[in-house]
Amino acid sequence: MASLATSIIFSDSPFRASPIHNHRISRYASRSSTAFVVSPRRRGLTVVKSALIEPDGGKLMDLVVDESRRSVMKREAETIPVRIRLNRVDLEWVHVLSEGWASPLKGFMRQSEFLQTLHFNSIRLENGSVVNMSVPIVLAIDEEQKSRIGDSNRVTLVDSVGNPIAILSDIEIYKHPKEERIARTWGTTAPGLPYAEEAITKSGNWLIGGDLQVLEPVKYNDGLDRFRLSPSQLREEFIRRDADAVFAFQLRNPVHNGHALLMTDTRRRLLEMGYKNPVLLLNPLGGFTKADDVPLNWRMLQHEKVLEDGVLDPETTVVSIFPSPMLYAGPTEVQWHAKARINAGANFYIVGRDPAGMSHPKEKRDLYDADHGKKVLSMAPGLERLNILPFKVAAYDTTQGKMAFFDPSRSQDFLFISGTKMRGLAKKKENPPDGFMCPSGWKVLVDYYDSLGSESGNGRVSQAVFSA
Incomplete structure (x- = not known):
């Protein structure tokens, strides 16, 4: 399992090329400023006016039906005879598409988009430009559903209890090449890939693509919807805060002080x-x-404690x-993570060691x-607006009693605490070294693993409790 050490990728200066990525460099400035683009085909400068970084394709997709x-659209959805549950x-991907995280996609991929994604990690637009798209966003159906659709040109998508969620129009049905999809996405077809087993292996043998009309904003009613800001809402928040740079941090783990060090140092x-308010x-x-x-839910509670304890500054941090x-598709998936954050308005992107990776x-x-x-991010098609600026990795400095940037000249002084080790300590209710994580945040992690023992004893699921 990869350690929790981290590094950073972001645009450095207007015309700085990395050794790997030097064919096209761009600087997209923030509010009320000017961006300069160096084009490989046109030696010279193109001046671009930009508020926040421009979304892929030049327009942020909003597939939610106007209020x-x-x-009317809900009544129309009820009249469509074919329903796909x-x-x-699937619902999470509808959510992603509906808010424009995958712009310029207008719905589940048709075959041409699917094949470009699978083989090129990008999609070429009608104007000839290329946008990054490294993971297929597709909807699988089985033989029975395909037969019911017949010659119909649209279907209604419903949730687990039959409530209409969206209308999929101008549909295209094509074969679902599962083995090829898995091999090209993960680089292996070994059994035990979590997402493949959850969403691909047992899914239907056909894919259905088309344009989405989502009937209303996707909500989960789990106490966390207030944290689910769409890309357009995030852009509004960054403008409200008068941000002149936005740097994003992708994570699926609790925040330790090494993460915080990288974010504050960024x-x-x-x-x-020269930025005034990143x-x-x-x-x-x-x-x-x-x-x-x-x-x-437990991770979000832990993140709240990190902000409450001042490890990160709430005034300059947006949690969403x-x-x-x-x-868990490694270099393939990290491109998706970076691309989606561009659509949310971020022009800087922090990337960790073994991003989106897992154990074999x-x-x-x-x-x-x-x-x-x-x-891969430094060379990925459609991500030319990002450049690598390597940082020293962060690890626990035993001489200072805190997370610090690794110094190879005294490597014996540093301790790398992997995610596996961190979870093991929390499960045993043991404390990590002082300075690894804020105490209130660590308590949340210990409480979570303690709740697992309670669940096994009483059959009830414990929930994290959030502040108002």
């Missing part, structure tokens, strides 16, 4: 570069995760849930090379 038309992961460096988007993943990950499912499902090793994620 004035919802009652969504499972949990802001310091952005200030040194704002952090702390954007934990909120969709499907594997069974041994800490559940979202990223609704995507987690694939059958062998005692990591599934991916720990450095490949950040290297």
Whole structure:
């Protein structure tokens, strides 16, 4: 399992090329400023006016039906004879698509988009430009559903109890090449890949794509909806805070002080570069995760404690849930994570060691090379607006009693605390070294693992309690 050490990727200066990525460099400035783009085909500068960084395709997709038309569209959805029931992961992808995280997609992928994603990790638009798209966002159906659809041109998508969620129009049905999809997404077809087993292996043999009209904003009514800001809402919040730079941090784990060190040091460096008010988007993943990950509700409570204790500054931090499912697809998936945050307005992106990685499902090793994620991001098609600026990794400095940047000249003084070790300590109610995580945040983690023992004893699921 990868350690929790981290590094950073972001745009450094207007015309700084990394050794790997030098074919196109861009700087997208923030509010009321000017961006300069160097084009490989046009030697010279193109001046671009930009509020926040421009969404992929130039427009943020909003697939939620306007409130004035919802009652009409809901009645229309009821009249469509064919209904497709969504499972949990399907609904999460509807949520992602509806809010524009996957812009410029207008719905579940048709075959041409699916094949481009699978083979090129990108989609070419009608104007010839390329946007990154590294993971298929598709909807599977079985033979019986395909037969019922017949020649129909649209279907109604419903939730687990039959409530209409969306209308899928101008549909296209095509074969679901499961083995190829798994092999190209994960680089292996070994059994035990969590997302593949959850959403692909047992799914239907056909895929259905089309344009989505989502009948109303997706809500979960789990006490966390107030944290689920859409890309458009996030952009509004960044403008309200007068942010002139936005840097995003993707995570699916509790925040320890090494994470916080990287985030606060990133802001310091952005200030040194001349930005006046860089704002952090702390954007934990909120969709499907594997069974041994800490559940979202407990992670969000832990993040609240980090802010309450001042480890991160609430004035310069926006906490919001990223609704995507987690694939654990390493360098392939990290491109999706970066692309989605561009659509949310972030022009800087922090990336960790072995991002989106996991242990090999059958062998005692990591599934991916720990450095490949950040290297792939530096070369990924459609992500030319991001450049690598390597940081020293963060680890626990035993001489200072705190998380610090690793110094290879005294490597014996540093302790790398992996996610596995962190979870093991919490399960045994043992404390980590002082300075690894804020005490109130650590208590949340201990309480979570303690609740698992209570659940096994009484059959009840304990819930994290949030402040108002």
